Amino acid sequence: MGKLVEVRWHGRGGQGAKTGAMLLAEAASVAGKFVQGFPEYGPERMGAPMLAFDRISDDPIGLHCHVTSPNVVIVLDPTLIGKIDVTEGLTEDGVIVINTHQPPQEMRSKLGLKGRKVFTVDASRISIETIGREIPNTPLMGAVIRVTGLMDFGKFIEVMKDELTAKFRNKPEVIEGNLKAINRAFEEVQGE
Numbered sequence: 001m002g003k004l005v006e007v008r009w010h011g012r013g014g015q016g017a018k019t020g021a022m023l024l025a026e027a028a029s030v031a032g033k034f035v036q037g038f039p040e041y042g043p044e045r046m047g048a049p050m051l052a053f054d055r056i057s058d059d060p061i062g063l064h065c066h067v068t069s070p071n072v073v074i075v076l077d078p079t080l081i082g083k084i085d086v087t088e089g090l091t092e093d094g095v096i097v098i099n100t101h102q103p104p105q106e107m108r109s110k111l112g113l114k115g116r117k118v119f120t121v122d123a124s125r126i127s128i129e130t131i132g133r134e135i136p137n138t139p140l141m142g143a144v145i146r147v148t149g150l151m152d153f154g155k156f157i158e159v160m161k162d163e164l165t166a167k168f169r170n171k172p173e174v175i176e177g178n179l180k181a182i183n184r185a186f187e188e189v190q191g192e
Contacts, residue, residue: 005054006054007054009074010073011137016135017137020137023137023138023141024150028150030155035061049083068089071094073095074144076136087113095116095117096116096118098118101120104119121190123139126188131174131178131181138160
């Protein structure tokens with residue numbers, strides 16, 4: 001990927017798109033990158049479609065606007081596919097990572113994509129099995145690190161452990177579950 005990577009997250013309120021974008025930005029910042037991480041809300045209610053964004057760069061970022069041509073698209077909720085155009089503006093060399101049990105070939109066909117990389121991982125199942133509830137943002141970050149190489153995975157895990165420990169200091173099972181989810185998605189992501 002080039003020096004500036006723009007990421008767009010598609011999800012619904014309550015699924016963790018904003019949190020995922022902010023954690024990805026934090027991890028990239030600790031890894032020495034320049035970052036931006038911000039949400040965009042439609043109607044602010046649980047379950048409503050929403051977007052979140054990241055910009056990650058080796059150089060200072062001068063842009064301060066909506067991401068219109070993402071290099072990476074992350075889809076937390078596959079029911080959004082067909083309702084909104086999750087591929088809108090995706091660059092020719094772009095990557096899309098979808099939370100689904102369906103194989104990448106099936107999603108490529110469903111999206112009508114050619115020439116772009118499609119990856120899938122069942123982040124919902126992974127989160128239920130490791131965290132105890134369906135919250136796909138954390139495992140999706142592991143998949144995104146694997147398919148993009150945005151940063152060293154070991155460094156990413158260190159940062160995530162620190163962030164999760166700060167937030168869930170008295171809940172070691174939540175910290176451990178999230179770290180397991182990230183590792184599993186890193187290993188289980190499929191692509192073509």
